Amino acid sequence: MGSGGGQWIVEKRSSFRSEPLEVNVSETGCLSIVVLGASGDLAKKKTFPALFNLYRQGFLQSNEVHIFGYARTKISDDDLRNRIRSYLEKGSAKSEEVSEFLQLIKYVSGSYDTEGGFRMLDKEISLHEEFRNSTEGSSRRLFYLALPPSVYPVVCRMIKLCCMNKCGWTRIVVEKPFGKDLDSAEKLSNQIGELFEEPQLYRIDHYLGKELVQNLLVLRFANRFFLPLWNRDNIDNVQIVFREDFGTEGRGGYFDEYGIIRDIVQNHLLQVLCLVAMEKPVSLDSEHIRDEKVKVHFFFMEMQNLNQVLQSVEPIKDEEVVLGQYHGYRDDSKVPDHSNTPTFASIILRIHNERWEGVPFILKAGKALSSKKADIRVQFKDVPGDIFNCMSSNHAIRILLDHSIRKSMSVKQPGLEMSTVQSELDLSYKQRYHGVTIPDAYERLLLDT
Ligand SMILES: NC(=O)C1=CN([C@@H]2O[C@H](COP(=O)(O)OP(=O)(O)OC[C@H]3O[C@@H](n4cnc5c(N)ncnc54)[C@H](OP(=O)(O)O)[C@@H]3O)[C@@H](O)[C@H]2O)C=CC1
């Protein structure tokens, strides 16, 4: 899906086990897209704009598609349309085009854990299908869960109970973070897996769709220049940084349950780390790429390449983690007064393999910081026999992950409250790096936001 910052990519897990093929795989005909959590941040900033881009590019035909927003908030169709309008009217979008698109949207209000709202939703979808004279097997229902993961199980149960397509496919798209830890992720997977077949399920991480994230594979594997350099002999450290110049902005209901590590680091930044650090995949097939990123416990695991990158990440040391929370975070009405949820994290990951031993991967993510940026910085080692006295040999590749970086927004004077910050460091990386011992330099790198 095209969205402001690029495309959205979904990962399928179908190579984990043999799957029954999905039946009724019609790709034309009446299409109902249901955005659950339509009142929320993701829906207005990314999901509806992405659907609008598909519409503008002709992938969603107005004679086939209808879009339903669903959430608890009691608003009208027009209220929802007005909320999202300004997010669509960007770039070259014409206001008539936006209005035409908005007319495709209908809003249904209901709870996530009772049948009433979902029965109503089903009725609205069925009316649309009847109106479109949907023939047997030709209608499609896509449910996009733009919701906190804690409600996925109950929402999936309600969809299964009340909203399944009787004559075509039903698909479910779920957002990150997929659970809170391994146990809850497995539990969630089992709960959803009992209701839907794997081919019906799509897990999304929109960072994988950013053009520049996709280009990482080209940079690394289609470039003779970098191939021999991409290793511990030449690279000093890698920083993968996400920073936002706004806070949770009313998203405390979702965010406080998860925090910055589960919101950003565990999914978006780890996916990027994998692409920077993994070995070359067998092909560009999404499953080959996925297999190279993770260690999968196949029955033929012994035959797998044991360099798979996540498998080689060492346990994280406490002293290589800094957490913080910005001042004002607890003012959000949905955040408890004594919340300790981190809104900033800086973590060193160390990859214990032949390519990366000794090269720290520094992942940093923070909300309500002084600027908005998402980038990767690959810092090369100094040239041996440097005749420039470390002044001009600061070799680094910096890859900006988002070309839609916004201008600084005014936020309530955010400040960082961190457990171990002693003083603000305003020296550039290079200045600080030289003249301090390496472990000390890494400690400082952790704090430099
Ligand atoms: N915001 C973003 O840019 C991105 C978000 N995501 C993911 O999207 C999902 C939703 O995030 P986002 O839209 O930002 O969050 P929001 O806090 O905006 O939540 C979305 C909607 O869910 C409902 N909701 C919020 N909290 C709860 C709760 N505790 N229990 C039940 N319903 C709740 C609210 O709707 P109502 O009260 O009307 O029912 C809200 O409008 C998350 O999994 C997040 O990781 C992914 C990529 C980007």
Ligand SMILES: O=C1O[C@H](COP(=O)(O)O)[C@@H](O)[C@H](O)[C@H]1O
């Ligand atoms: O997944 C999320 O991403 C957004 C940032 O996305 P970007 O494409 O604008 O970089 C972040 O604001 C949100 O907290 C998180 O859930």
